[in-house]
Amino acid sequence: MSSWGKYKPNESGKNSWSQEEAFEKLTTFCAYQERCPWEVRRKLYEKGIKDEPAEKIISELIAEEFVNxxxxxxxxxxxxxxxxxxxxxxxxxxxxxxxxxxxxxxxxxTEIDPEEYYDTLLSQTEKKWETTSEPETYKKKFKVTQYLMSKGFEMDLVKEAIEGLISDQSQ
Missing domain, CATH: 1.10.10 (Arc Repressor Mutant, subunit A)
Structure with a gap:
């Protein structure tokens, strides 16, 4: 037996898994946190398993409800x-x-509650507004908008949140 034991290095020098070993290790990988086929495929590819053998393992994981x-x-x-x-x-x-x-x-x-979503947007808007050091309101609005857009909030909601914050502050 080689000094590698059950492992054999793949092209990238990382250890690769046998089919049985891959299934066993991936059940743990999937049980630890939810995974999708794309993530499992990436993990298999890292370990030198691709194409049909990889798809076979993914199908087994789906059949046994490790991947949904x-x-x-x-x-x-x-x-x-x-x-x-x-x-x-x-x-x-x-x-x-x-x-x-x-x-x-x-x-x-559907897992995202619309009220909780808007409240989160408002609190993120306030937090970013407070930490953005920009004396000109126009530039500050731009910076805060860019930040919230990069976090994935919708433009119309971002504008509404910023306008609401500014009007609250001017009163």
């Missing part, structure tokens, strides 16, 4: 909104990048 795209989309939307304070546009873009279908993205978005 709807559950993933819902969990992702809920988590990124609550923990990272991302807006709908950013969440949608990230889910698309992970090859989640439009139908499942819509289901995931």
């Amino acid at each position: 795209e709807e559950r993933y989309a819902r969990s992702f939307a809920r988590g990124k909104f609550r923990l990272k304070k991302w807006g709908r546009n950013r969440i949608r873009m990230e889910l698309k990048m992970r090859e989640i279908s439009e139908d499942l993205i819509r289901k995931g978005m």
Whole structure:
């Protein structure tokens, strides 16, 4: 037996897994937190497993409910909104990048309560407004808008939140 034991290095020099080993390790990987097929495929590719063998493992993980795209989309939307304070546009873009279908993205978005969403936008707007050092209101509005847009909040809501904040401050 080689000094590598069960592992054999792949092209990138990282250790690769056998099919059985991959399935076993990926059950733990998927049980730890929700995963989508795209993330699992990336992990398999890192370990030198691609194409048909990778798809076979992914199919098994789906069959045994370790991977469920709807559950993933819902969990992702809920988590990124609550923990990272991302807006709908950013969440949608990230889910698309992970090859989640439009139908499942819509289901995931239902996890975001509209009132909680707007309250989060308002608190993010206030926080950024307070920490942005810019004497000119016009430039300050631009900077805060850019920040909130990069977090994925919708332009119309961002404008509404900033205008509301400015009118509250001028009273």
